[in-house]
Amino acid sequence: MMGALSVLLPIAFSIGIAARKPVPLTMKLPHEFGATVDAFPKLGWSKTDLWPGQHIVTSLRRSPGGSYAVVLTAPDLARPDVLVYWVGGKSTGGAEPLENARLLGAWTIGVPLPLPANTINESGHMILYSLATHEIVASSEVFAANKD
Amino acid sequence: MGLQYSAVQWNRQKRIYDSVLAVAVGTFLVLFGLFTEALFPYVTDEIMLIRAFGAAAFLLLHIILCIGPLCRLNRRFLPLLYNRRHAGVTMFLLGLVHAALVIITYHAGGDTNPIFSIFSGNPITVHIAGVPFQPFGFFALVILLLMAATSHDFWLTNLSAPVWKSLHMLVYVAYGLLVLHVTFGVLQAEVNPLYGVAVGVGLAAVLGLHVTAGFKETTTDRARDAEANEDGFVDACAVVDITENRARVLCLAGERVAIFKFDGKVSAISNVCQHQNGPLGEGKVLDGCITCPWHGYQYLPETGASPPPFAEKVPTFNVRVKNGRVLVHPKPNTAGTRAEPARIAE
Numbered sequence: 358m359m360g361a362l363s364v365l366l367p368i369a370f371s372i373g374i375a376a377r378k379p380v381p382l383t384m385k386l387p388h389e390f391g392a393t394v395d396a397f398p399k400l401g402w403s404k405t406d407l408w409p410g411q412h413i414v415t416s417l418r419r420s421p422g423g424s425y426a427v428v429l430t431a432p433d434l435a436r437p438d439v440l441v442y443w444v445g446g447k448s449t450g451g452a453e454p455l456e457n458a459r460l461l462g463a464w465t466i467g468v469p470l471p472l473p474a475n476t477i478n479e480s481g482h483m484i485l486y487s488l489a490t491h492e493i494v495a496s497s498e499v500f501a502a503n504k505d
Numbered sequence: 506m507g508l509q510y511s512a513v514q515w516n517r518q519k520r521i522y523d524s525v526l527a528v529a530v531g532t533f534l535v536l537f538g539l540f541t542e543a544l545f546p547y548v549t550d551e552i553m554l555i556r557a558f559g560a561a562a563f564l565l566l567h568i569i570l571c572i573g574p575l576c577r578l579n580r581r582f583l584p585l586l587y588n589r590r591h592a593g594v595t596m597f598l599l600g601l602v603h604a605a606l607v608i609i610t611y612h613a614g615g616d617t618n619p620i621f622s623i624f625s626g627n628p629i630t631v632h633i634a635g636v637p638f639q640p641f642g643f644f645a646l647v648i649l650l651l652m653a654a655t656s657h658d659f660w661l662t663n664l665s666a667p668v669w670k671s672l673h674m675l676v677y678v679a680y681g682l683l684v685l686h687v688t689f690g691v692l693q694a695e696v697n698p699l700y701g702v703a704v705g706v707g708l709a710a711v712l713g714l715h716v717t718a719g720f721k722e723t724t725t726d727r728a729r730d731a732e733a734n735e736d737g738f739v740d741a742c743a744v745v746d747i748t749e750n751r752a753r754v755l756c757l758a759g760e761r762v763a764i765f766k767f768d769g770k771v772s773a774i775s776n777v778c779q780h781q782n783g784p785l786g787e788g789k790v791l792d793g794c795i796t797c798p799w800h801g802y803q804y805l806p807e808t809g810a811s812p813p814p815f816a817e818k819v820p821t822f823n824v825r826v827k828n829g830r831v832l833v834h835p836k837p838n839t840a841g842t843r844a845e846p847a848r849i850a851e
Contacts (some may be wrong), residue, residue: 374688489549
């Protein structure tokens with residue numbers, strides 16, 4: 358038995374390692390999935406310091422119809438099932454999003470998250486919340502879409 | 506050996522062995538969790554526990570499998586062999602926790618029977634890397650369950666030694682299945698070369714040690730017998746070549762014979778212990794009994810029988826001492842047959 362294992366196991370192990378497929382990695386969703394940047398062609402601003410302690414680039418884009426969307430890009434942020442919320446006012450430092458938090462959508466790099474119309478003139482901040490670990494991943498500084 | 510069956514006959518060595526085992530396993534699990542938290546903070550607790558228990562079981566199996574050949578190569582490792590079965594049961598329990606967490610996390614949330622889901626969750630594809638890995642783990646766990654459940658000497662006695670040993674040799678099948686489980690499972694997603702190297706090193710260590718120990722043992726077995734004299738006795742060795750209260754082991758007619766020297770006498774018995782095929786010739790004579798180095802089973806050198814009330818017996822061989830040489834008849838006597846020890850001339 359040992360003789361057979363000595364021959365077969367190394368072969369099977371080598372085949373298994375050699376035949377590995379590369380892990381698929383994409384920085385951007387295909388345009389078939391979700392909203393596209395094309396729907397919000399005008400760039401309002403782009404900030405790299407909106408999220409303390411995080412390397413997240415936040416862009417505010419505007420559609421021809423006057424609606425706004427935020428696009429978040431964070432190559433270093435690897436968290437499962439991240440949702441983006443909008444909360445009016447300053448951050449209170451809680452462990453869970455407030456009840457008045459507005460869900461903007463699931464965070465995907467490069468995919469615009471439309472801001473609700475009644476938040477355009479309101480100062481508030483965004484929260485990244487991991488649905489898998491039930492924790493707030495990051496909180497942004499306060500900003501207002503049409504004032505910055 | 507015990508007069509009556511008890512779960513574990515605790516002694517100081519077993520307590521030390523199990524304490525070290527428990528501390529080592531606990532330390533590994535804690536360190537694994539801490540490193541995962543530090544290096545992979547996005548990994549959920551469920552995934553971390555699945556990997557921690559799986560890694561602990563896999564690593565412990567490697568250690569268990571290396572103990573046997575290490576003991577063949579160097580007697581210093583014999584203390585590890587003494588309570589190896591406790592390590593085996595521990596390894597099975599770690600694997601069981603891993604399997605339970607996997608089933609709960611990945612297979613218990615739908616309408617499909619969780620056990621059936623293990624086999625249907627990974628459809629076979631034409632690509633080698635798509636080999637379904639979970640059935641390998643399932644069948645390995647079944648083997649380890651059978652081994653853990655029959656690890657007590659109660660089963661050794663009631664199943665008989667050959668059947669019990671054959672069952673427990675399935676550990677090598679389980680090991681092969683687990684290597685496939687890891688190779689076609691986690692190593693398909695974790696492409697960091699460190700993981701592949703670690704598994705490869707473990708595989709090389711287990712196989713390499715077994716092959717090395719096998720070569721060492723076959724060297725003894727293939728040594729050519731000396732020619733028999735007119736009485737059929739074979740010149741085995743010089744009396745002075747045997748250490749007092751120890752044995753010299755040689756192969757006669759394909760059988761390993763242990764020739765012991767004690768109290769100015771020489772006796773020869775089969776080298777194979779009736780308990781778990783331990784090498785009696787590597788033991789010593791204690792209180793007038795040949796004592797197996799693995800688990801302490803004892804046999805009287807004159808008869809090859811265990812002292813009452815124990816019933817184990819090994820074959821004996823007729824011996825003579827002539828001109829300072831030990832002569833052994835290669836035909837074994839029936840187990841338990843008295844073979845008069847040969848006196849060493851002054």
